[in-house]
Amino acid sequence: MILFENVRLLSFNPPSVSEPTDLAAYGPGEGGASAGTIAAIGKGLRARFPQAEPAGAGGYLSPGLVCSHTHLYSALSRGIEVPIAPSKDFAQILVNLWWRLDRAIDLPILEASALSGCADAIAAGVTSIVDHHAGPEAIDGSLSVIAAAYAEIGARGILCYETTDRNGPEGARAGLAENLRFAREVDAARARGAAPLVDAAIGAHAGFTVGDETLEGLAEAVKTSGRGIHIHLAEDKYDAVDSRYRHGLDPIERLDRVGALTPKGIIGHGVWLSPSEIETMNGRDVFLAHNARSNMNNAVGYNALLPRHKNVVLGTDGMGADMLEEFKFAVFRHRESGGPWWPGDFLACLDRGNRLLERYFAADFAAPSGSQVAFGVLAPGNPADLVLWDYDPPTPMDGANVAGHLAFGMSARSARTVAVAGRLRIKDRAPLFDMEAIQRKARTQAARLWKNMEGR
């Protein structure tokens, strides 16, 4: 058991700041069915739980942040020193950089990449990471390699493999099979009574690299596995144009026709979706993962229709996993576009990643009152994914201006102590995993990756 003392609870949904109080949480394997959840909140908990490990005192304690769309395989591309041909558009960026990089990934590179990416996320107060993996030369078993990295770092998340037809029908079959194999692996763990930190989704690269036969296979996998699809759609205008030209259908309509849009589904980007497609998504209760920085970096355009979406969540699309930074980019890019949203609207998007987690993980928990557990809500019985922030606000902070403090003040450097499922992973800024060895291994594998890319 861990115990935070004299902390102000910083909540995001609805935003609020409490008076100083204590919070105790069960670690893994403690408290029976309550393992990994918040045990109690109130003053003087030390007397009630004298054996609890001190986790920190003072500061602001919030739910862990969620990165709802990323690519851990790109963690070793930071500062890449490989000649990349100049790219005039998004399709050329894929061909000249990302598809050369993902073909150069083997399992040791993937392991180093996932460890480094997860470690980065946890250190930034991001306790859950939704990953979208590609590595066509090393598909089989790849999701288990990533899951092992999550386990070593102690992060929560949802994994999938980006099924695609761009490497032929065999590549597509292998991608689909890896998604299903990993989903069954998680099902088997649940059948043994485990509450896994990592679940599976059914991954696909993007509409324009997935043909009809593969799409039907994905829809079937969604049904049989009980998971959601996780796919890029209309990230660039090219994807939307291709869908209408080659298939005579809007990208969302293509997915909906085969029944691939379900409440566990995640659509990445959606910059070029039309209002009618957004209506369909809202009707199916699907998530839209908005990646403001990545959209800016790839010059794919701005998603001005965000406010029409029911379920916007935020992701980094592989550009690290610092969700406070991503939140700021989302806010300021929107302000620049003259849109109607304010920081509070984007805080709601950041918090909504918890609804995604609930749809995958809530059934693993026995909520005390018989109701469903809630992620991102500091209350007894809910999952203890927690971040203690060092922040000394120069102006008053209360529920009405939490989003303003996040947009204009707080940053990842304030993350002092981080716990996932009641298990401390960072304590007083010191990682409880071997960060130095992880980054050393990452640099070695990055050099291999870059070398592998030459000539591809």
Ligand SMILES: [Zn+2]
């Ligand atoms: Zn992406």
